[in-house]
Amino acid sequence: MQVSVENVDKLERKLTVKFPAERLETQVASRIAEMGRTVRLKGFRPGKVPVTVIRQRFGAQVRGEVLSDLIGSTLREAVEQEKLRPIANPAVDTTGAPENGEIAYTATFEVMPEFPEIDVANLEVTRQKAEVSDADIDKMIETLRLQRRHFDEVERVSQEGDFVLFDYAATTSEARFQAEGLERGGSVLGSGNLFKEMDEALTGHAAGDSFKASISFPENFRNAELAGKSADVEFVIVKVQQQVLPEVDAEFIQLFGIADGDLETFRKEVRGNLERELKAALLARLKSSVAESLANAYEIDVPKAMVASEAREMALQSVPRGQEPAPELIEQATVFAHKRVQAGLLIGEIARKQQLTLDRARVAEQLAAIASTYEEPERVIEVYNSDPQLMSGLQSRVMEDQVAEWVADHAKTSEVTLSFDEIMRPAGS
Incomplete structure (x- = not known):
């Protein structure tokens, strides 16, 4: 040969x-x-x-x-x-x-690029810390109550938290929308479904009320013909419903798989779920800090195919499932994809050089955590165990977690304590 x-x-x-x-x-x-x-x-x-x-x-x-x-x-x-x-x-x-x-x-x-000698001792990494408090548990239980609320019709004027069903038409300097008749809408006041001015206009009115208000529609309003424009809006309130939250009693608690309906058992279950979410979020933030520090410290050649694949995956997250992202969307993601691939390659090289071995117990723990979010956890575990590609992806994520923790243990790592909400809040919000 x-x-x-x-x-x-x-x-x-x-x-x-x-x-x-x-x-x-x-x-x-x-x-x-x-x-x-x-x-x-x-x-x-x-x-x-x-x-x-x-x-x-x-x-x-x-x-x-x-x-x-x-x-x-x-x-x-x-x-x-x-x-x-x-x-x-x-x-x-x-x-x-x-x-x-x-x-x-x-x-x-x-091919894989040539790697420099990676010395993590001088890397600056931030490790964020947080704990689940009783207040966080109370807040989650309130969220669970909200998810199972119902609405009863009332004859009083509307207030925050009420569902208001209404008809409306908006007239700008250019035209009237609807051209004829009224369009129907509905929202829970204060929920964020509508913008602030619309919420304020609908507050304090009872079913049957007809009134007008001058409103400035936001740039991102769903109706492009009204977005970013001022209009005189005529309203007719169809009905007002107040929200009714379920009591946190045995019947409510049993909805979450606590057979005896015991409140303390329920709170422990909620705490356990929040702590699992928090652990994953803290690890994701640590991994992000490590990746950014590595990418800034070590410039390496990055395979074009890997960048293209990563950019496409990032762009896919911005479009509906089953839809292909536009080329310009992929192009926009390319710079970030380059950084992500670069960091991933460096993390992989650290694992190889340090001879870090995959922690099988952590893989099983991660898989159990993923499966617990589905109605049939056993079936999810079975699917992962029978699909080499799914299992390989899970193992890669666990190894990245292990490398991030190893780097943080050997780098110049500073700790920052934040609240549960600050950790769980989406970036940029």
Whole structure:
């Protein structure tokens, strides 16, 4: 077998491999002979199908399969021989036809970059800390009550927390919307579903009230014809309903799987859930701090394919499920994707150099935490255990967590104590 390597780009390699055509012909003949003992064809007894017939019927298929197998095995040999570390499956090009007694193919792929010596001792990392308080538990229980509230119609004027059903039409300097009649809307006042001015206009009115108000619609208002414009709005209140929250009694508690309806058991369950969420959020923030510090400290070449894949994944998070992101959205994500891939490669190199091994107990713990959010946890665990790709992704995340903690233990790490709400609040909010 002959192997040559061409550096196409900083990380792109073109591997040319040649092997004797005799290897292909020998294996094709062997596989066809093996088929002769097992193949069943109409008009022939089992095991008595002539080789010429098998070659005529299946020769092209067998040749393709054997060629694919040979390319796979020789490529692995060539990559190992040249000490290359491909980051993805290569693009292979070949005619498959012998030339001068040899079959040649090319394999083009990107390789792992060269890494500098990574010394984390001088990295500045922030480790955030927080605890779940009784007030956090109270707040979560209130949220659970809100999720199970119902609304009763009332004859009084509306106030914050009420659901108001209303008809309206808005007239700007350009036109009236609706052009004819009224549009119906509804919202819980103070919930954030409507903007502040609309909430204020709807507050203090009872069912049957008709009135007008001057309102400035926000730039992001869902109706593009009103967004960013001032309008005179006419309203008709259809009905007002007050929210009714369930009591935190045994019946309410039993909705959450606490069979005896005991309040203390319920609070412990809520605390446990919040602590699991908090632990995951703190670890995510630590990992982000470590990744940013590493990416800023060590500049490395990053495989284009990995950046493109990461940018697409980031863009997908901004579009509805099943929809492809626009090219400009992917382009916008590319800078951030580059940083993320760079940090991920550095984290992987630290794991390799420090010989950090995957903590199987943590994998099981993470899997149990994921499964606990579904109605059939056992089924989720079964799916992960039977899907190598899902399990590999989970294991990679756990290893990244372990590396982040290792770096934080060996870097210049400062600790910052925050509240549960501050940790759980989305970035930028």
